[in-house]
Amino acid sequence: MDERGFAVGQAFMLDAKKYWSTVLYATLKSDYRRRVRLTGREPQSAADVQALIGDTTLYRYYAWLERHLQRFKYSGRYGLVPYHRERAAVQLAPLEQAADDPRLELNPDLALPKYCATVDIHQHPGGVWGEPIAGLVYERGARSTTPMMGSRHRDLHQRFTDLVVEGGKSDRILDMGCGFGKSTKPFYETFPEAEIEAVDLAAPCLKLACHDAVQAQAQNVRFRQMNAYETDYAAGSFDLVTSTMLIHELPPKEIDRLFDEAHRVLAPGGRMVHLDFHILPDAFAEFLHYGHGRRNNEPFMQPWAEIDVAGLLAVKGFRNVSVEPFAEADGVDVTDNPSWRFPWTVIAAEKA
């Protein structure tokens, strides 16, 4: 595959996704509203919406495209996986140089939880831990996770970090499920005096995260391969625990353990701030989001959205719990956006 063909093939698929996000989504929504008006009854659940539009031709195309544009992005002739496999030796060399860096600590004996091995999340063949190039594939794939933001996708992480900063300064920060470090970077750059620990299961992603930190000459971060809900940190080690797009990847039992672990490693008065997908403003959003979870191979998206997280955190001894929608860019309408968007949500709490 030549570089030009890959770049243009990916650009074509991204533009198709943008069309889906705007024109197709808006048409589907307008058709849905017309049907609601005709029935005179506002749907109360995803099942109600399914009954109303689930069998329409428009929705079938919407669903098909959501599934298959993602499949083509990763696995097609111009897909990310074949592209990076062809170039593995060259592209992995700089990452291997970072392998001995003190900022990286891998654990080859770490066993992957069973739920990771059963599903290739995001339709990424082998998942984000399956092969050495998986971190590069994921990084490139994440650039178009939010199709309408394009190259501004990274801004989202800075925007979240800025929101966390408003809550005060932190000296010891834990980033849970840091992936290839896109969420960690704004933290180690925004808090140069703080010590940042970032953990993830996926060695290929951690190597890329460390490589980026070396490039950025960051001295205040460490990337460690471990399970976020089973870390080796002493109780009370951190004054801030954060995660970005981690919780929805976990089964409910592991979500429970994640909040327990966050509570354990936080010092009294420490804060926990997570960015994830949670608040669904209406039945239509609920229906599309649950469908998105199925189509994108994210089986825990729906169970996570159905958890009463504020209630759960209160039971676990957190105080000042807040669960609020998060606008990922200026001008976004978090309750009724004209184009498709993730239901970004900030979940924050303090250890009593």
Next chain:
Amino acid sequence: MSKEPNREGTSEQTFFADPALDRALGVVMALATEVYVLRDRLRAVEALLDKAGVVSINDLDAPPTAAALQAGEADRQAFVAGLMEPLLGRQASKGAPSGGEAGHG
């Protein structure tokens, strides 16, 4: 072409009453991607040739003359016929009478 094996135990997600349509749309989308990649490459070749003075993009973009359109007519019609002919359901070879496997097309 992707050499990914079918993931063991994973069932196909389908969205239409007939899964044949799901798969046929995949073919259409793969072809559309290929067409766009080719289109982009053609424009790149044209730009390089124009820069080298071999062809002029203005000449390439100019509308064809009536004579040129006329000269291309037979080729165009053959292209259209080849594209549309499968819609007619005509059989190009003599086969078994209906029944048995014939019911599957």
